[in-house]
Amino acid sequence: MAADSSFKIVIVxxxxxxxxxxxxxxxxxxxxxxxxxxxxxxxxxxxYALDPDVILIDLENPSRDVLEQMFQVSRAVRRxxxxxVDQSDATSIQEAVEAGVSAYIVDGLKKERIKPILDLCISRxxxxxxxxxxxxxxxxxxxxxxxLDRAKGILMKMKGLTEDEAYVLMxxxxxxxxxxxxxxxQSIITAAELxx
Amino acid sequence: xxxxxxxxGFIPLVDAAxxxxxxxxxxxxAEGLDVTLVREVSWSNVRxxxxxxxxxxxxxxxxxxxxxSLGLAQVKVPIIAPFxxxxxxxxxxxxxxxxxAIMAEAEGDAVNPLVxxxxxxxxxxxxxxxxAEPLTFGMTFPFSTHNYQLRFWxxxxxxxxxxxxxxxVLPPPYMVDxxxxxxxxxxxxxxxxxxxxxDFGVGHILHFVSDILARAxxxxxxxxxxxxxxxxxxxxxxxxxxxxxxDFVEQLENRAEVARILAKPERIGVDAEVVQRTLDGRLKxxxxxxxxxxxxxxxxxxxxAGRPDPVQAAWLYAQMVRWGQAAYSSxxxxxxxxxxxxxxxxxxxxxxxGVLSNIHDGLGAFxxxxxxxxxxASYLSxxxxxxxxx
Numbered sequence: 001m002a003a004d005s006s007f008k009i010v011i012v013x014x015x016x017x018x019x020x021x022x023x024x025x026x027x028x029x030x031x032x033x034x035x036x037x038x039x040x041x042x043x044x045x046x047x048y049a050l051d052p053d054v055i056l057i058d059l060e061n062p063s064r065d066v067l068e069q070m071f072q073v074s075r076a077v078r079r080x081x082x083x084x085v086d087q088s089d090a091t092s093i094q095e096a097v098e099a100g101v102s103a104y105i106v107d108g109l110k111k112e113r114i115k116p117i118l119d120l121c122i123s124r125x126x127x128x129x130x131x132x133x134x135x136x137x138x139x140x141x142x143x144x145x146x147x148l149d150r151a152k153g154i155l156m157k158m159k160g161l162t163e164d165e166a167y168v169l170m171x172x173x174x175x176x177x178x179x180x181x182x183x184x185x186q187s188i189i190t191a192a193e194l195x196x
Numbered sequence: 197x198x199x200x201x202x203x204x205g206f207i208p209l210v211d212a213a214x215x216x217x218x219x220x221x222x223x224x225x226a227e228g229l230d231v232t233l234v235r236e237v238s239w240s241n242v243r244x245x246x247x248x249x250x251x252x253x254x255x256x257x258x259x260x261x262x263x264x265s266l267g268l269a270q271v272k273v274p275i276i277a278p279f280x281x282x283x284x285x286x287x288x289x290x291x292x293x294x295x296x297a298i299m300a301e302a303e304g305d306a307v308n309p310l311v312x313x314x315x316x317x318x319x320x321x322x323x324x325x326x327x328a329e330p331l332t333f334g335m336t337f338p339f340s341t342h343n344y345q346l347r348f349w350x351x352x353x354x355x356x357x358x359x360x361x362x363x364x365v366l367p368p369p370y371m372v373d374x375x376x377x378x379x380x381x382x383x384x385x386x387x388x389x390x391x392x393x394x395d396f397g398v399g400h401i402l403h404f405v406s407d408i409l410a411r412a413x414x415x416x417x418x419x420x421x422x423x424x425x426x427x428x429x430x431x432x433x434x435x436x437x438x439x440x441x442x443d444f445v446e447q448l449e450n451r452a453e454v455a456r457i458l459a460k461p462e463r464i465g466v467d468a469e470v471v472q473r474t475l476d477g478r479l480k481x482x483x484x485x486x487x488x489x490x491x492x493x494x495x496x497x498x499x500x501a502g503r504p505d506p507v508q509a510a511w512l513y514a515q516m517v518r519w520g521q522a523a524y525s526s527x528x529x530x531x532x533x534x535x536x537x538x539x540x541x542x543x544x545x546x547x548x549x550g551v552l553s554n555i556h557d558g559l560g561a562f563x564x565x566x567x568x569x570x571x572x573a574s575y576l577s578x579x580x581x582x583x584x585x586x
Contacts, residue, residue: 062367064240065337069365072338094248
């Protein structure tokens with residue numbers, strides 16, 4: 001794949017973290033010329049100036065529609081042959097779309113040569129999604145922890161319970177009402193605020 | 197009995213009304229359908245997810261359904277449209293500076309698009325003489341009604357849309373900002389974005405698209421032809437639910453409720469009042485508070501609007517040929533017309549009784565020859581400004 005290192009790849013992504021993850025992966029794989037565009041207002045001008053062989057854009061970016069026009073009218077950027085590959089390779093298109101990445105290949109590249117780039121992007125996008133997911137879970141766990149502590153405090157004060165007793169009361173109520181302990185804690189806080 | 201769940205993509209625009217109401221008011225459930233709506237950020241995403249089967253159906257720009265069926269600029273996936281989600285609904289909004297310049301040159305009533313197009317042509321000439329940058333117009337997609345409506349209007353005034361001005365694609369949510377910070381001088385987009393520009397004091401609504409064409413197919417319910425063949429009963433149920441929803445949207449006493457449904461954050465996510473203006477066809481057109489009313493602003497179910505009209509598909513294909521996006525062939529014309537399926541509409545909802553519209557050529561353009569869907573070659577040769585000879 002030595003010749004591939006000369007590919008010019010542009011990443012269009014508003015998430016700097018994801019773009020960094022992608023860029024790093026591509027560079028590790030030997031693609032040395034990788035640029036990241038995050039500013040959508042100058043999108044077309046930047047792409048014209050860079051004249052890439054491959055453009056990668058995340059699917060959550062509304063500017064995908066802007067690229068469509070560029071491929072139609074542009075004289076500077078050659079026309080894309082297709083999204084990713086031809087229709088025969090529907091699975092890889094689907095995998096890429098599910099991961100959230102869309103690649104435009106500019107004329108002159110064989111689909112076998114784009115496949116490793118695409119595969120790499122899909123795995124990197126999935127890695128980012130996992131990271132994001134873990135971050136969200138940690139955040140909501142912390143959030144629930146705070147709510148539990150506040151609710152415990154209210155019970156301890158109002159019913160004269162110890163911390164352990166307050167927790168046991170919430171847990172047994174949750175089990176009895178088939179609710180999450182977080183929901184019970186939240187309703188205690190809400191009730192306490194109403195009764196203030 | 198409930199059929200297998202359906203996933204349907206949409207873009208947050210008021211002309212998704214029939215689809216959103218069909219799901220959120222339970223018309224789909226009443227047909228035994230389990231529908232999940234997925235809000236999307238770009239027409240490219242909607243098209244691709246429909247084409248590869250991640251969506252069963254989609255709220256789609258009518259020209260994209262045709263382009264996909266003809267394999268223009270993308271992989272060829274035959275799409276059909278059994279239901280038209282709306283006629284018209286777009287508007288052309290210009291910056292206060294451009295508005296003033298057009299008004300200064302206008303000879304006659306500025307509601308007449310020929311008056312404004314000719315005035316704009318003079319503005320363009322003046323700008324060229326003084327060495328000013330060409331005017332920039334925003335629209336939503338290369339294969340969009342907005343693109344063709346703007347071009348039709350510009351060309352009628354003697355402006356070549358590819359040589360005299362710049363037409364750029366802008367995602368609808370970026371339109372207002374781009375007008376405010378001078379990246380564009382004007383745009384053509386659907387609701388609610390024109391009204392939002394006026395409310396922010398950064399734009400004047402110059403034309404309703406209904407000033408330019410009385411009946412312009414806008415968004416359709418699009419499905420893959422193959423999916424339609426494999427799921428005829430599901431498609432009929434969906435079409436029926438949309439027909440009921442469109443009727444519901446059009447009842448005056450339901451308008452406030454419809455506006456509230458569409459305004460929800462997970463649907464369009466704007467003020468219900470702004471949505472209602474569009475549904476009522478009563479829009480604030482100037483930051484000074486001037487209102488304008490048109491009963492043709494957006495047709496969701498009235499005048500047989502929901503029934504796809506192959507004449508409209510032929511007109512859209514003619515625009516693709518006119519502006520160099522497609523080569524002309526009689527086969528392609530026939531294929532384009534077949535995207536719109538009034539037969540499926542009739543099978544699901546019954547054919548509409550009586551005359552529903554007095555627009556005799558099906559389009560009602562403000563200028564030029566009547567449109568003849570079976571002879572678009574001579575229609576195109578009658579036009580002075582175009583990209584490609586037929």
